[in-house]
Amino acid sequence: MNNTTPTWYLSDFYIQYINNIPYKLKTPFDMSFIEQYGKVFKVYDDQDSGNICFGVESDGKKYFIKFAGAPTEQYSGKPEDAIARLKSTVSIYQDLAHPKLIRFIKAEEVGGGFASIFEWTDAECMGRMYPLSREKFLQMPDNTRLEVFNDILSFHIHVKKQGYVAIDFYDGSIMYDFGIGRTLICDIDFYSKSPYINTMGRMWGSSIFMSPEEFTLGATIDEITNVYLMGATAFALFGMGKDRSIEKWRLNDQLYKVVLKAVNVDRKNRQQSLAEFECEWKRACDN
CATH class of the missing domain: 1.10.510.10 (Transferase(Phosphotransferase) domain 1)
Incomplete structure (x- = not known):
């Protein structure tokens, strides 16, 4: 069993693990690709946007990963719509870059969906x-x-x-x-x-x-x-x-x-x- 295999099913959602951290999805989805960005230390799975978010650490640096394409528990739309929405945000973060805005690093297609990578903050x-x-x-x-x-x-x-x-x-x-x-x-x-x-x-x-x-x-x-x-x-x-x-x-x-x-x-x-x-x-x- 890898660390993204569901361990149990609770009526409306599955529980999966990544780096021993549990998170909810509607149906099983392989999230193991997230580990290419670093070791996961935090998961945010309650958004209704269709995104699931991760805090990861690699070589002493921390990042915030926002991913669309997984069947998130709170989202009622289609994964492809969530992917399109997340793709459309790239130019927004680039155009509105500001010292008070969370810093956008890059975005890419990955894991059957789309990920945006930001600098982590302890705020x-x-x-x-x-x-x-x-x-x-x-x-x-x-x-x-x-x-x-x-x-x-x-x-x-x-x-x-x-x-x-x-x-x-x-x-x-x-x-x-x-x-x-x-x-x-x-x-x-x-x-x-x-x-x-x-x-x-x-x-x-x-x-x-x-x-x-x-x-x-x-x-x-x-x-x-x-x-x-x-x-x-x-x-x-x-x-x-x-x-x-x-x-x-x-x-x-x-x-x-x-x-x-x-x-x-x-x-x-x-x-x-x-x-x-x-x-x-x-x-x-x-x-």
Whole structure:
């Protein structure tokens, strides 16, 4: 029995092992090719994107491998669609390379699917799917959270300058390395060239972070949409997410007004650019 053979079947999924680490798949799939990248020390098998991800180490260096093509347990689509989506993300990570974005190394066809290889980070995720690291994140002092937010805003101004619009950014995209005090952004797979037209109705994403136009078929998704996203992100960091009452807001009232304007359901009443939002945010920070 090799280390990727299923050891048991549990109603809806199989358990396989790689380097003695268990992970779930809908049906058996030979993942032994992953070991060509190094020794696996971590597996992320709960994504609904159709990707399964691995932390590997080789010659003292660590990498993050994102693979599409396996029958992942949470994914309801076809493996070939997941492969096509992952292939389409290569140019996104190349175009949007930034000090605050997880560093893309290369991508290739392998193992009957497609793999993207990134530099590993020890940063921890703010996403609700990781309750322990999320709690650690939310215990950070406000000054540190302000630095994180400013890093996120700076990155999205860069996104705009590169001619892109952020789609499906949420708390699971926000990471922080507590050891070196560094913000990192990951999982930008759905970012697209701007302007983007909503052809779905409800688009991808967490509803806490989504503007009304991301629920509206035919709506334009653009920089003003991302102004809403920055407001929603500020509320996630400083104001309990969906509960946007002033009583739950951690910072000064001027900042609250700036952020409340950003999440106005009427896009004409938001700041009309990320630069305008940044200007108002910085002015309110100084008060």
